[in-house]
Amino acid sequence: MGAVASVLPFLGFPSDDGDEGSGYGRSEQWRVEQRARELEAQVHTARQEAEEARRRANEAESRSRMAQEEATLSWERRQEELQQALDEAEEAFHRADEARLATERRWFEGVRPERRPSDQEIIEMKARYGYSPNFIHIAVVGSAGAGKSSFINTVRGLSNNDPIAARTGIVETTDTVTSYPDPRPNSRIIWYDVPGAGTPSVPDWQYFNDLGLYIFDCIIILIDNRLLESDLAVLSACQQCSTVEAFIVRSKSDQHINNMACDKIPGFDPCDPDTDDETRSRFLQIKFEEKRRFIHETNENVRKNLEDKSLSPRRVYIVCKDAMLARLQNARSSKTIDEAELRDDVEGSVRRRLQSGR
Known part of the structure; x- marks a missing residue:
């Protein structure tokens, strides 16, 4: 039995013989607990890093989604602005066409549009006809x-x-x-x-x-x-x-x-x-x-x-x-x-x- 007991510490098992064996066991237990704490800390750190990575991934996904939504909204706004411009142009065309038709109706009714010539037009016409004040x-x-x-x-x-x-x-x-x-x-x-x-x-x-x-x-x-x-x-x-x-x-x-x-x-x-x-x-x-x-x-x-x-x-x-x-x-x-x-x-x-x- 003594021979077996002397071999156990060497194999990593605690010994029941005396204080020396007891101290060795406590030291080994401390090391195990310390190792466990280190592993636990590593696991905690790994979890934090994973959580941070997940958070960054979520933020990246959120930014990507927001960018996509903004791009979609920007495209929709451009489409709306384009459609609004087209609508305004069409409305302006209709107004101009209505004004032309109204003017033509006045012409046919004998009411002629009144427009006085500008000074430049008078000068140009006088030059065209060779007008002389003499x-x-x-x-x-x-x-x-x-x-x-x-x-x-x-x-x-x-x-x-x-x-x-x-x-x-x-x-x-x-x-x-x-x-x-x-x-x-x-x-x-x-x-x-x-x-x-x-x-x-x-x-x-x-x-x-x-x-x-x-x-x-x-x-x-x-x-x-x-x-x-x-x-x-x-x-x-x-x-x-x-x-x-x-x-x-x-x-x-x-x-x-x-x-x-x-x-x-x-x-x-x-x-x-x-x-x-x-x-x-x-x-x-x-x-x-x-x-x-x-x-x-x-x-x-x-x-x-x-x-x-x-x-x-x-x-x-x-x-x-x-x-x-x-x-x-x-x-x-x-x-x-x-x-x-x-x-x-x-x-x-x-x-x-x-x-x-x-």
């Missing part, structure tokens, strides 16, 4: 076929066949504003043949501004049978533009009166040399009566047209080419109606412009 610039406007070119030739004392005459024709022969200096000695007037309003290239609602009629010193509105919407639009613009004086002129009066008289005598040809004196005398009497009716109806039609558009009353000058040429040559003509008054009033307007220095 001359009087008179524009002749009106519908296609009213006889503007022929009128300009007549007031300049020229026939339509003259080499320097304005080109004439049944259809609209002018597609740009063309200037014609007055060839008479000491004349300071330049006449302008203006394209007719209401043609496909020049709608009447933009006629006055687009062609720069506001730069002219005087505008003669030539009418054939009646005042058209385009004529009234120009008159309205002239009334707003106080620096431009306008005259309404009814052209081709002799042709109209002659046609009215011929309608009263079916089959009658005033150019037939075989017409008997009685028939010719009757025709002249009818022509005199139709002339009075023509003058009255022309004045009444113009008065009513101006009144319907709330425009100021204006005189209408009834003229014809032959009577105007006779007047320029100081000759008499049986066709004369308002040629002398038109000449005097236009000259008066010119004189006032020269005196005012405008």
Whole structure:
């Protein structure tokens, strides 16, 4: 037994023999307990590290999730902002389209948009037409076929066949504003043949501004049978533009009166040399009566047209080419109606412009 006991401590087992064996056992127990505590501390540390790693992993996952959510929200916000921009653009387009349609409705109803030209536009238009303050610039406007070119030739004392005459024709022969200096000695007037309003290239609602009629010193509105919407639009613009004086002129009066008289005598040809004196005398009497009716109806039609558009009353000058040429040559003509008054009033307007220095 003693031999066994002596071997036990060597093998790591406690011995029951005496204090020496007991001390050794306590020491060994302490070491075991110390080792256990160390292991426990290591386990605790490992658990803390694992917990910290788990916490960091959770935080990383949370940050990733938040970043993803933020990215999603940012994308959604961008989509919302884009959609809002598209909606606003569409709304603006609809508003612009509604404004355009409303403006077009006003145009069709005869209410033209009012827009005064800027100083720069006036300068550019004057440069375009070669405007000189030393001359009087008179524009002749009106519908296609009213006889503007022929009128300009007549007031300049020229026939339509003259080499320097304005080109004439049944259809609209002018597609740009063309200037014609007055060839008479000491004349300071330049006449302008203006394209007719209401043609496909020049709608009447933009006629006055687009062609720069506001730069002219005087505008003669030539009418054939009646005042058209385009004529009234120009008159309205002239009334707003106080620096431009306008005259309404009814052209081709002799042709109209002659046609009215011929309608009263079916089959009658005033150019037939075989017409008997009685028939010719009757025709002249009818022509005199139709002339009075023509003058009255022309004045009444113009008065009513101006009144319907709330425009100021204006005189209408009834003229014809032959009577105007006779007047320029100081000759008499049986066709004369308002040629002398038109000449005097236009000259008066010119004189006032020269005196005012405008």
